[in-house]
Amino acid sequence: MSGARRIAIYGKGGIGKSSTASNVAAACADEGYSVTIIGCDPKSDSSITLLNGRRIPTVMDLIRQKVDLNEENVVYEGYKGVRCVEVGGPEPGVGCAGRGIIVAVTALTKITSVLTESDLVIYDVPGDIVCGGFSAPIQKGLVSEAYILSSGEYMPIYAANNICKGLLKLNMPLSGVICNSRNVPREEEIITEFASGIGSTLVAFIPKDNIVQDCERDGFSVIEKAPDSAIAGVYRRLARAIMNCERKTIPRPMEDASLRELLMIHDTRNKT
Numbered sequence: 001m002s003g004a005r006r007i008a009i010y011g012k013g014g015i016g017k018s019s020t021a022s023n024v025a026a027a028c029a030d031e032g033y034s035v036t037i038i039g040c041d042p043k044s045d046s047s048i049t050l051l052n053g054r055r056i057p058t059v060m061d062l063i064r065q066k067v068d069l070n071e072e073n074v075v076y077e078g079y080k081g082v083r084c085v086e087v088g089g090p091e092p093g094v095g096c097a098g099r100g101i102i103v104a105v106t107a108l109t110k111i112t113s114v115l116t117e118s119d120l121v122i123y124d125v126p127g128d129i130v131c132g133g134f135s136a137p138i139q140k141g142l143v144s145e146a147y148i149l150s151s152g153e154y155m156p157i158y159a160a161n162n163i164c165k166g167l168l169k170l171n172m173p174l175s176g177v178i179c180n181s182r183n184v185p186r187e188e189e190i191i192t193e194f195a196s197g198i199g200s201t202l203v204a205f206i207p208k209d210n211i212v213q214d215c216e217r218d219g220f221s222v223i224e225k226a227p228d229s230a231i232a233g234v235y236r237r238l239a240r241a242i243m244n245c246e247r248k249t250i251p252r253p254m255e256d257a258s259l260r261e262l263l264m265i266h267d268t269r270n271k272t
Helices: 017-030 059-064 097-111 132-139 154-170 187-197 210-217 230-243 256-271
Strands: 005-011 035-039 083-086 120-124 145-150 174-180 202-206
Touching: 005 017, 005 132, 005 154, 005 230, 017 035, 017 120, 017 174, 017 230, 059 097, 097 132, 132 154, 145 154, 154 174, 154 187, 154 256, 174 187, 174 230, 187 202, 187 256, 202 230
Parallel strands: 005 120, 005 145, 035 083, 035 120, 145 174, 174 202
Antiparallel strands: none
């Protein structure tokens, strides 16, 4: 087996990070790896499809309830032994989600060894890296590489480029770009050019498939609910690429003008 991996998956909110993270976790567990997934989104849904639709107590909820944290009330076992942790967030309208991540991650390092003992630890991080709290796993030395999830649309790519700026500032290697397709014309071509533009590569193109949403509604990952589907095969190939990745580079963000030019070129082609 390859060496242990400590990765963070970043991307614009709603782009499909949790779906991707949970399916990669399940695929790696299928291949015999010990896996931990740390959900850093206030929605607390990174692990729900690994737990048959069950929500688990979050670190922030337990802290607010003044419960003494320990591994038993924070780490829950899901599909094929995947260890699941949800950071949670502040009460609506109160507090800062980024600050919550800092508090929760600090607490986790003191009460559990899964962050260091697992073959793969995935941090599913919301939004982009502009907020210092969202970069907490990197700043605390818990992550050794990052992946950026995007589609071929302008705003997700713009957010992805902002994430590159944060990774550059933190001197954090980028192991690749993952495209979660939205059926944009020439989408794979667009995202491949973007990945090249920031000095990286496209490691997976995940086609839009209703099976993903169908499985999620039932509370399962695609790997568990539809293991023979084509989309499950895509997630398995991505999981293998992550576990066997050897190429990492510090990203070089594109200029805004270059981003617009990239998308305008493809938009012009689409109209001809």
